Amino acid sequence: MGSHEVDDAAEVYSSDAAACTQAQISDEIAQLHGEYQRTLDRTGAPEAQPRLDFAPYRSSILRHPTKDLRHTDPETIELVSPAFGHRDVAEIESDLTIQHNGEPLGERMIVTGRVLDGEGHPVRGQLVEIWQANSAGRYIHKRDQHPAPIDPNFTGVGRCITGDDGTYRFTTIKPGAYPWKNHLNAWRPAHIHFSLFGNAFTQRIATQMYFPGDPLFPLDPIYQSIRDQSARDRLVASYDHELTSPEWSLGYRWDIVLTGSGKTWAEPEGDEHE
Ligand SMILES: [Fe+2]
Numbered sequence: 001m002g003s004h005e006v007d008d009a010a011e012v013y014s015s016d017a018a019a020c021t022q023a024q025i026s027d028e029i030a031q032l033h034g035e036y037q038r039t040l041d042r043t044g045a046p047e048a049q050p051r052l053d054f055a056p057y058r059s060s061i062l063r064h065p066t067k068d069l070r071h072t073d074p075e076t077i078e079l080v081s082p083a084f085g086h087r088d089v090a091e092i093e094s095d096l097t098i099q100h101n102g103e104p105l106g107e108r109m110i111v112t113g114r115v116l117d118g119e120g121h122p123v124r125g126q127l128v129e130i131w132q133a134n135s136a137g138r139y140i141h142k143r144d145q146h147p148a149p150i151d152p153n154f155t156g157v158g159r160c161i162t163g164d165d166g167t168y169r170f171t172t173i174k175p176g177a178y179p180w181k182n183h184l185n186a187w188r189p190a191h192i193h194f195s196l197f198g199n200a201f202t203q204r205i206a207t208q209m210y211f212p213g214d215p216l217f218p219l220d221p222i223y224q225s226i227r228d229q230s231a232r233d234r235l236v237a238s239y240d241h242e243l244t245s246p247e248w249s250l251g252y253r254w255d256i257v258l259t260g261s262g263k264t265w266a267e268p269e270g271d272e273h274e
Contacts, residue, residue, distance in 0.1 A: 020058075020183040022219055028056040029224045036227040046228045052268050054225035058182050089127065094160035096132075096172040104154035106135025106173035108249040111209070111237065114166040115196060118260020122166025129195040130170060132156045137176030137190075146178050171249065177216055180274050188274055189216035189223060196256060203258050205266035210236045211252070222274065226265050234264055 032054065040046060054060060097104055111130075115123040133139050133156060136148035140155055154173060162168050175190045191208040210223065217223055217232075226232045234257075243251025256264045 018181050018184055022183065022185055025056045025183045025186070025221060026219060029218075029221060032056070033224070033227055040228075046230065051225060051227065054221065056182075056221035057225050058221075060225070089159050089161050094158055094168075094170050096154065096156065096158045096170065098171075099155055100153040102153040104134065104151050104173050106151075106154075106176075108171070109174050110169065110171055110243055110245070110249055110251045111192065111254065112167060112169040112243065112251070113237075113254040113256060115162050115168060115256045115258065116166055117258055118263065122162070122164070123196075123258060124162050124164050124166055126162045127197055128160050128162060128168040130158045130172075130192050132172065132175040132192040133178055133190075135173050135176050137178030139178075144178075148176070148178070174211070174250075177214075182221060182274075186221075187216055187219070189214040189220050194256065196258065205256075205258065205264070207256070207264055207266050208235060209254050212236055212239055231265050234262070 032051075036047065052060065092098060097108060115126060115128065117123055131139075133144075134149075134151040134154045136151070138144060138146055138148040138150055140150065156175075158170050158172065160168050160170065172192075175192060177187050177190050179185075179187050189210055191210050193206065193208055195204070195206045197204050208222075210217070223232060223235070226235070237252040237254035240251045240253040243253060245251070258264070
């Protein structure tokens with residue numbers, strides 16, 4: 001089956017899925033989480049990564065790989081660190097509020113944290129990329145047809161390189177929640193997409209950062225596809241008043257762990273997330 005046919009099938013599926021109510025989706029989430037809790041009680045082994053076939057996340061059913069990924073020994077070249085210099089990324093790229101002539105609308109904020117390996121060592125000199133919706137919950141790309149205004153002063157894309165202590169830092173606008181077609185009245189909690197390379201190309205991850213106390217958490221099948229509560233919690237930034245700057249911007253802190261048992265949840269390879 002070519003990828004074109006898969007796309008068509010996904011379209012058909014999502015239009016059927018859009019008839020499901022939030023209550024049906026929430027019931028399915030509760031059932032799957034109940035099963036997970038029973039397994040956890042029995043085995044004591046938490047599951048840090050999402051299930052590929054998490055049914056309440058409708059479009060993942062047709063998109064996810066149905067066979068195990070083929071494991072091969074990484075080529076030597078893939079084991080060496082991707083090398084980025086500070087010259088590769090301009091300073092302006094980490095400030096999403098100054099990339100246009102005017103200032104974007106919305107709540108200005110600083111998002112910062114450290115990129116760490118499983119032993120807690122800083123991952124320095126690494127490229128961190130982010131992309132996000134604007135304050136009205138609208139992405140700049142054409143596929144996003146949500147009828148919310150585009151902000152001519154906000155593209156929603158940024159990059160930076162981690163410092164010697166593994167710190168990354170962005171200035172941006174808080175993204176809005178937005179609707180998607182998983183089911184009837186489906187809304188994604190506000191989030192920022194992150195992509196990181198890590199110490200080796202084989203550690204590359206794409207993930208999402210969320211904001212504390214979002215009322216959409218229990219309803220969102222993507223967030224809930226991570227069945228372990230502590231793994232879900234690790235995706236939520238903390239509000240940091242020390243980082244908040246007077247009369248200027250709010251501060252959020254979020255660390256990313258690339259390996260080990262406290263690893264930050266990463267999207268399955270080949271999956272395309274909303
Ligand atoms: Fe998104």
